[in-house]
Amino acid sequence: MTRAAWRHAARFRFHSAALRLREAPDLRLHVKDVMAKLENPVLMATIGGAQGLRGEVxxxxxxxxxxxxxxxGNLHSMDGRTFEILDIREMKNVVVVRFRGINDRNAAEALNGLELYIERDNLPDEELEEDEFFYADLEGLEALDDQGVSYGTVTGVFDFGAGDLLELKGPGKRPVLIPFSEVSVLDIDLEGGKITIDPLAAGLVDGEDGGPKFTPDKPKKKK
Structure with missing residues (x-):
């Protein structure tokens, strides 16, 4: 896979990772008190406070x-419930949602803080273009420079308001953040399980003397 469509990538968290989403067919299901065992959960939303008196959140x-x-697809909470969205609309920086079976303010308030997930397999890979990818799939990729030196693996993607950041962590090392840009991240190879980075542009080495700010692992020997 070649470079990503950086400017148009939308934030989406998957255990602190993000991804780009394209619209998919409507697949809404009912609220059920059943255990939803998700093998590869992707965080879709976090419920906040109640909105009005009719069960909206x-x-x-x-x-x-x-x-x-x-x-x-299904929206699941980790306590086993599955939610169907009956109505949704935007309001400032959030959405207002009405779920089936949530009919009053008390029921809505009980959902405050609940995180909703889907199964990774429900994301529409076939709709991705050649230069698009899901940020959720970045977690676990190894970060290497063009000499094969490892700077750890991707453990998250964050946005604190100034652009997306990749979190890298090596064995026994503290996590570091690098800019998630085409200057710092030169290539993404999902099949190969790696990303290629420019350590200087990523701020992992000091440009004045070339000294490391982050201690990399030794290059792996080719078998």
């Missing part, structure tokens, strides 16, 4: 289109 959606929150 405010939620922070992590999809590219916030109103497409219910378009990727």
């Amino acid at each position: 405010r939620a922070k959606a992590y999809t590219a289109d916030p109103t497409a929150l219910g378009d990727y």
Whole structure:
């Protein structure tokens, strides 16, 4: 896979990772008190406070289109419930959602802080273009420079307001953050399980004397 569509990538967290989403067919299901055992959960939204008296809630959606929150299959909480979205609309920086079976303010308030997930397999890979990818798939990729020196693995993607950042962590080392840009991250190879980075542009080495700010691992020997 070649370089990503950096400027258009939307934030989406998967255990602190993000991904780009495209709209998918509407796949809305009912609220059920059943154990949803997700093998590869992707965080879709976090429910906030109640909105009004009829059971609506405010939620922070992590999809590219916030109103497409219910378009990727089941929405599950980790306590085993599965949610169907009956109605959704945008309001400032959140969405207002009405779930089936949540009919009053008390029921809505009980959902405050609940995180909603889907199974990774529900994301529409076939709709991705050649230069698009899901940020969720970045977690676990090894970060190497062009000499094969390892700077750890990707353990998260964050955005604190100034652009996306990749979190890298090596064995026994503290996590470090690097800019998630085409200057710092030169290539993404999902099949190969790695990304190629420029340590200088990523701020991992000092440009004045070339000294490391982050101690890399030794290059791996080719078999």
